[in-house]
Amino acid sequence: MPFRHYRPETRTLLGAQLVFNLGFYAVVPFLAGAMGRDYGMDAAAIGLVLGARTFSQQGMFLAGGILADRWGPRRAILTGCLIRILGYATLAAASDFTLFLLGAVLTGAGGALFSPALESQLSQADAGAPAGGKKGRRSVFVWLAITGEIGAVLGPVLGSALLGWGFDAALAAGIAVFTAVTILLWYRLPAAPDRVAAGRAAADRAAADRAAPERTAADSTQGPEPDLEEPGHAVARPALECLRNRRFVVFCMFASMNMLAYNQLYFAVPVELDRRGLDGAWLGALFLLASVLTLLLQLPAAAAAQRLGPGRTLSAGFVLLAAAFALTATTAVHPGTSGSSLAPMAGAVAVLILGRMLLTPTILSLIPAFVPAGGPVPRRGAYFGLSATCGGIAVLAGNALLGRLLDLTDRHHWWPGIPWVPLVLLALLAAAALPPVLRGHRTGSNAAPATTAAGPSRNA
Structure with a gap:
C-alpha cells in the first residue's frame, strides 16, 4: 500500500520514528568525540558511558513493552520522549563522568520506552485499514524501516553541521527535535480508552483462558496454575505472559x-x-x-x-x-x-x-x-x-x-x-x-x- 493510503495515525507514528532517529543520530554518534576532546576523558570512561547507554536501552526493552501495555502505548511513547529530552538536557549540563553516565542512561531508557510502544501502537493502528487495499498491502513495518533509515542518514549530517558551534548546539537541536515530536504526538495520537484500567483484570483472565488450550502435555504435568486473583499473580502473569x-x-x-x-x-x-x-x-x-x-x-x-x-x-x-x-x-x-x-x-x-x-x-x-x-x-x-x-x-x-x-x-x-x-x-x-x-x-x-x-x- 502506498504511504499516503495509510491511516493518519499510522503516518504520524512513522513520521515520529523518522524524527526520533534524526534527533538520536544528530547527537549520539558524536558523544564519544565530545567526551574525549572537550572534557579529556579516557577511553575506559567513554566506553563505559556508551555501553551503559546501549544496555539501558536494549536491556530495558522488555520493561518498556510491559509499561506500554500497562499505561497504554500513547502514554509510554510520550514518556519516552520526555525522558530522552531529560537525558539530552543532562548531557548538556554534564562536565564530569557522573553526569555523562546519567545522561546516557536516561537517553537509553527513553528509547526503551518509545520503541516497543510505537511498534505496538503501529501494529494496532494499521489493523483497521480498509479491506480494499489489503491483499497487496505492504507491511507497515517496511515503511517503519524506511522512515527510520531516513532519520539515521540525515541525523549525522545535521549533527556534523552543528558541531561547528560545539556539541551543546547538537544537544540543543536534539532537544528541540524531541520536543517537537512530543508536542506532535500529544495532539495527533488518540488517547487510550478509559476501559484499559477498568478492563485489565477481565482481559487478563480472558488471555489465560485462551492460552490454556495451547499447553503441551508436559506443561499439564507441572501442576495447577495459580489463581489470577491471588496476590502477586494478577499483575505478574499477564505482564510476563x-x-x-x-x-x-x-x-x-x-x-x-x-x-x-x-x-x-x-x-x-x-x-x-x-x-x-x-x-x-x-x-x-x-x-x-x-x-x-x-x-x-x-x-x-x-x-x-x-x-x-x-x-x-x-x-x-x-x-x-x-x-x-x-x-x-x-x-x-x-x-x-x-x-x-x-x-x-x-x-x-x-x-x-x-x-x-x-x-x-x-x-x-x-x-x-x-x-x-x-x-x-x-x-x-x-x-x-x-x-x-x-x-x-x-x-x-x-x-x-x-x-x-x-x-x-x-x-x-x-x-x-x-x-x-x-x-x-x-x-x-x-x-x-x-x-x-x-x-x-x-x-x-x-x-x-x-x-x-x-x-x-x-x-x-
Whole structure:
C-alpha cells in the first residue's frame, strides 16, 4: 500500500520514528568525540558511558513493552520522549563522568520506552485499514524501516553541521527535535480508552483462558496454575505472559540473529577493515552504502517477501546473512596485511543489508500473530519488547564470543576467517529452524494473524 493510503495515525507514528532517529543520530554518534576532546576523558570512561547507554536501552526493552501495555502505548511513547529530552538536557549540563553516565542512561531508557510502544501502537493502528487495499498491502513495518533509515542518514549530517558551534548546539537541536515530536504526538495520537484500567483484570483472565488450550502435555504435568486473583499473580502473569509463550521465545531466540548480524557493522567490520590495512574513514563509506541500499531497495525487497511468504522470506534472509559472513571469512587476512581491497567488505555489507531488508519487517510483522487474543487490552508491547531484548542479549553474548575468537586468531595465527564461522553457522541454523516454528504456530495456535502485514496470514 502506498504511504499516503495509510491511516493518519499510522503516518504520524512513522513520521515520529523518522524524527526520533534524526534527533538520536544528530547527537549520539558524536558523544564519544565530545567526551574525549572537550572534557579529556579516557577511553575506559567513554566506553563505559556508551555501553551503559546501549544496555539501558536494549536491556530495558522488555520493561518498556510491559509499561506500554500497562499505561497504554500513547502514554509510554510520550514518556519516552520526555525522558530522552531529560537525558539530552543532562548531557548538556554534564562536565564530569557522573553526569555523562546519567545522561546516557536516561537517553537509553527513553528509547526503551518509545520503541516497543510505537511498534505496538503501529501494529494496532494499521489493523483497521480498509479491506480494499489489503491483499497487496505492504507491511507497515517496511515503511517503519524506511522512515527510520531516513532519520539515521540525515541525523549525522545535521549533527556534523552543528558541531561547528560545539556539541551543546547538537544537544540543543536534539532537544528541540524531541520536543517537537512530543508536542506532535500529544495532539495527533488518540488517547487510550478509559476501559484499559477498568478492563485489565477481565482481559487478563480472558488471555489465560485462551492460552490454556495451547499447553503441551508436559506443561499439564507441572501442576495447577495459580489463581489470577491471588496476590502477586494478577499483575505478574499477564505482564510476563510473553515469557510463558514458549514458541514465541524460540522465535525470538532465532530471530535475534538478525540484530547480532547487523551489529557487526559497529563491531567486527571496523576490526576487519583495520586487519586489511584500510583507513577507518572507509567505515563511513560502508555505512553510507548500507543506508543507500536500504532506501533504494527496501520496497522491492518487501514485494519479494510478499511473494515468498514469511517462512521462505526468513530462510532467504538468513541465508543471505550467512553468505555475507562466508564472503568475509573467505577473504579475511591476517592483521597488518597491506594492499587489501575494500571490494570484498563492500560486497559483504551489501549482501548483509539485503538480508536485513527481508528479515526486519517480516520479523516485526509476525510478532502480533503470537499474541493471544486478550480482550480489550492486547499485550503487544511486551512481545515487541521481548524480541528487542533477546536481540540485545544475542549481541552481548555474540560479540563477546567473536571478540575472543578475534584475539585468539591473531595471537595463534589461525586461519583469519575462523571468527566469522560461528556467525555463518548461526545464520544457517536460524534459516532452517524458523519456518517450522511458524508452521507449528499457525497450525497449533488460536492466535489471530497480524493484519498489519501481508506475511503472517500466508503459509510458510
